[in-house]
Amino acid sequence: xxxxxxxxxxxxxxxxxxxxxxxxxxxxxxxxxxxxxxxxxxxxxxxxxxxxxxxxxxxxxxxxxxxxxxxxxxxxxxxxxxxxxxxxxxxxxxxxxxxxxxxxxxxxxxxxxxxxxxxxxxxxxxxxxxxxxxxxxxxxxxxxxxxxxxxxxxxxxxxxxxxxxxxxxxxxxxxxxxxxxxxxxxxxxxxxxxxxxxxxxxxxxxxxxxxxxxxxxxxxxxxxxxxxxxxxxxxxxxxxxxxxxxxxxxxxxxxxxxxxxxxxxxxxxxxxxxxxxxxxxxxxxxxxxxxxxxxxxxxxxxxxxxxxxxxxxxxxxxxxxxxxxxxxxxxxxxxxxxxxxxxxxxxxxxxxxxxxxxxxxxxxxxxxxxxxxxxxxxxxxxx
Amino acid sequence: xxxxxxxxxxxxxxxxxxxxxxxxxxxxxxxxxxxxxxxxxxxxxxxxxxxxxxxxxxxxxxxxxxxxxxxxxxxxxxxxxxxxxxxxxxxxxxxxxxxxxxxxxxxxxxxxxxxxxxxxxxxxxxxxxxxxxxxxxxxxxxxxxxxxxxxxxxxxxxxxxxxxxxxxxxxxxxxxxxxxxxxxxxxxxxxxxxxxxxxxxxxxxxxxxxxxxxxxxxxxxxxxxxxxxxxxxxxxxxxxxxxxxxxxxxxxxxxxxxxxxxxxxxxxxxxx
Ligand SMILES: Nc1ncnc2c1ncn2[C@@H]1O[C@H](COP(=O)(O)OP(=O)(O)OP(=O)(O)O)[C@@H](O)[C@H]1O
Ligand SMILES: [Mg+2]
Numbered sequence: 001x002x003x004x005x006x007x008x009x010x011x012x013x014x015x016x017x018x019x020x021x022x023x024x025x026x027x028x029x030x031x032x033x034x035x036x037x038x039x040x041x042x043x044x045x046x047x048x049x050x051x052x053x054x055x056x057x058x059x060x061x062x063x064x065x066x067x068x069x070x071x072x073x074x075x076x077x078x079x080x081x082x083x084x085x086x087x088x089x090x091x092x093x094x095x096x097x098x099x100x101x102x103x104x105x106x107x108x109x110x111x112x113x114x115x116x117x118x119x120x121x122x123x124x125x126x127x128x129x130x131x132x133x134x135x136x137x138x139x140x141x142x143x144x145x146x147x148x149x150x151x152x153x154x155x156x157x158x159x160x161x162x163x164x165x166x167x168x169x170x171x172x173x174x175x176x177x178x179x180x181x182x183x184x185x186x187x188x189x190x191x192x193x194x195x196x197x198x199x200x201x202x203x204x205x206x207x208x209x210x211x212x213x214x215x216x217x218x219x220x221x222x223x224x225x226x227x228x229x230x231x232x233x234x235x236x237x238x239x240x241x242x243x244x245x246x247x248x249x250x251x252x253x254x255x256x257x258x259x260x261x262x263x264x265x266x267x268x269x270x271x272x273x274x275x276x277x278x279x280x281x282x283x284x285x286x287x288x289x290x291x292x293x294x295x296x297x298x299x300x301x302x303x304x305x306x307x308x309x310x311x312x313x314x315x316x317x318x319x320x321x322x323x324x325x326x327x328x329x330x331x332x333x334x335x336x337x338x339x340x341x342x343x344x345x346x347x348x349x350x351x352x353x354x355x356x357x358x359x360x361x362x363x364x365x366x367x368x369x370x371x372x373x374x375x376x377x378x379x380x381x382x383x
Numbered sequence: 384x385x386x387x388x389x390x391x392x393x394x395x396x397x398x399x400x401x402x403x404x405x406x407x408x409x410x411x412x413x414x415x416x417x418x419x420x421x422x423x424x425x426x427x428x429x430x431x432x433x434x435x436x437x438x439x440x441x442x443x444x445x446x447x448x449x450x451x452x453x454x455x456x457x458x459x460x461x462x463x464x465x466x467x468x469x470x471x472x473x474x475x476x477x478x479x480x481x482x483x484x485x486x487x488x489x490x491x492x493x494x495x496x497x498x499x500x501x502x503x504x505x506x507x508x509x510x511x512x513x514x515x516x517x518x519x520x521x522x523x524x525x526x527x528x529x530x531x532x533x534x535x536x537x538x539x540x541x542x543x544x545x546x547x548x549x550x551x552x553x554x555x556x557x558x559x560x561x562x563x564x565x566x567x568x569x570x571x572x573x574x575x576x577x578x579x580x581x582x583x584x585x586x587x588x589x590x591x592x593x594x595x596x597x598x599x600x601x602x603x604x605x606x607x608x609x610x611x612x613x614x615x616x617x618x619x620x621x622x623x624x625x626x627x628x629x630x631x632x633x634x635x636x637x638x639x640x641x642x643x644x645x646x647x648x649x650x651x652x653x654x655x
Contacts, residue, residue, distance in 0.1 A: 052551050073557035085548035089570045098566075099556035150556070 002063060002076075002153035002186040003028050004049065009058035011044055011210075018044050020210040021058070026154075026188065026203075031180050034190045035197040035233070036207035042190045043158055045207070049188065050079050050156050062153070073099075078147035079156040082163065084139045086131040086146075092118075093127040096146045117148040120182065137168045144176075148183065157189040161196065173199060194234055198222070206230050216365075223362035228280065228353035237285045237311060237322045239347075242296075244281045249273040253359065254348060256281065259317050262295040266346045268356040279356075282347035285311070285322040294338035296321065300331055312337065409631075416625035423620040437625035445608065447629060454604035454633075456519055457594075458587040461526030462580050465534045468527070470576075473538035474564060478550060488539060491532040499529075499592050510597055519602045522594060526587040534583055541575030542568065578645050581638075588634045605630040 515521030
């Protein structure tokens with residue numbers, strides 16, 4: 001059992017308020033990802049949970065116990081640093097066993113626990129090496145191994161993959177997800193990479209400027225972003241935004257007029273919106289498709305062919321738009337294309353940037369990464 | 384290419400020239416120690432029949448070993464004490480800085496600009512009243528305080544180079560402050576600490592002002608030993624040279640053996 005609650009947590013460095021009152025609930029065995037742009041306070045929040053940074057006000061609660069004043073080592077947490085922070089003068093084995101040595105665990109027992117962790121991470125052949133003699137990916141695994149040996153109730157990761165090359169990053173991402181299943185541990189993971197967040201998280205916490213913008217499952221954030229910031233941050237390529245005019249609003253949605261003159265009814269709650277007021281329409285590049293309907297028309301400025309799919313960058317009047325389409329489209333630069341989208345795929349944001357609530361919940365919005373496994377796999381007793 | 388080669392040659396010649404000019408007095412002193420008193424004052428010459436006469440005379444008349452032991456005790460004792468005080472001090476300055484840390488460091492270093500003779504009177508009186516005059520402990524204390532600013536400053540720069548993450552990882556692993564220092568900080572900054580210690584030993588060994596003023600016989604180190612030959616017997620060049628050679632020999636050998644360590648610590652960061 002390991003749950004974590006943050007209650008109105010605040011961090012001030014001198015006069016600068018860096019974390020401005022964060023509330024958060026982390027459930028047992030959840031994989032929670034803090035994501036946000038550089039400088040938004042992700043690391044600071046993680047370090048406050050770890051106890052490496054004091055908390056200016058608010059409560060940090062682990063398993064029902066307030067631990068604001070508890071020393072880092074006594075919180076039952078383990079942290080993996082972005083720089084790995086291995087002890088350069090110790091072998092891999094000593095690195096991994098350092099916490100046990102400090103705790104006065106006998107040598108034989110220490111070795112046994114280190115070996116168990118090394119086996120999980122395929123580190124056995126490296127146990128006698130010093131960190132200097134390891135590759136980046138191996139160092140990363142040692143850092144994770146050092147955390148595993150401590151058998152923590154919660155793992156904390158601060159951008160652990162950002163020093164690895166792209167291929168290794170993908171590999172370690174999968175390995176971490178596997179580890180999460182295998183260890184059945186609660187994990188909190190900091191990244192500025194929204195792909196890491198989408199692929200690994202049960203729950204994503206989007207932070208900006210020291211405040212939580214939205215908390216939810218990856219699919220919830222993707223399909224139901226609460227505001228412009230989250231809509232723009234989650235998803236790649238970025239969501240397209242267009243200024244649109246309200247024509248009317250009813251129980252079935254809001255009817256809008258696009259810059260092209262086309263109209264459509266978006267199924268969001270907007271009753272009481274005055275006709276003529278302006279809203280921001282958000283539509284993801286992958287939800288635009290070519291159509292005679294010509295809801296949006298534009299000229300191709302740049303084409304990026306990725307093989308499996310193709311990104312078209314358009315100039316549509318005053319707006320730049322991105323479209324993700326089939327890998328085999330034959331378009332060339334300066335071709336004119338006309339596009340359409342399904343209204344239920346569109347998002348509308350008011351002048352404050354808040355999303356108008358959608359009238360239909362996406363069926364996957366409540367799904368968690370590990371959930372299908374838990375519900376579908378038979379228990380050993382069944383056999 | 385030839386331009387470059389000739390430039391290098393000239394630089395080498397220049398460097399050797401300067402080195403020889405600087406080293407010559409010591410070399411000459413070394414030679415003079417092996418001459419008779421008569422040869423020492425005669426027309427300077429590189430060719431003479433060497434003799435241990437002067438060394439014998441010096442060793443016969445004074446207790447060289449006692450002075451040498453005093454020097455060793457005070458140089459190593461004061462350095463150990465200075466490191467013991469400076470390590471926690473530099474640790475807190477490097478890893479728990481306040482807005483005033485930089486200013487404090489500068490202030491500490493600025494105390495080295497005070498001429499020692501300016502505080503001779505108060506220190507002499509304090510030593511007289513506390514019975515520290517002519518005691519090993521007294522000089523150990525003075526040397527410790529004398530070297531402390533430099534030792535703290537150097538350790539601070541070495542500690543600053545250590546990635547903070549490593550100590551934080553240690554704290555997450557359950558290390559208290561003292562364990563952090565013993566298991567992580569000290570082993571990782573050992574080259575830096577060693578070169579700092581070596582420098583402090585050399586500075587203490589060569590110190591003459593305080594040793595001449597605060598000791599007479601019991602606690603007198605080798606600097607006082609040389610001085611005792613210079614004033615009453617200033618004309619006996621050979622004996623003075625022999626005594627000086629014996630006084631600087633230990634530290635020269637020590638410096639020679641540790642030069643690699645010293646240079647490494649002073650030029651590169653501690654952990655690389
Ligand atoms: N010790 C400190 N003193 C003063 N300000 C700090 C300190 N540490 C962090 N900050 C400030 O707090 C803000 C958040 O920093 P933090 O390191 O948490 O950002 P981050 O979200 O982790 O960014 P990145 O993705 O670049 O790592 C930044 O504006 C930073 O300048
Ligand atoms: Mg960070």
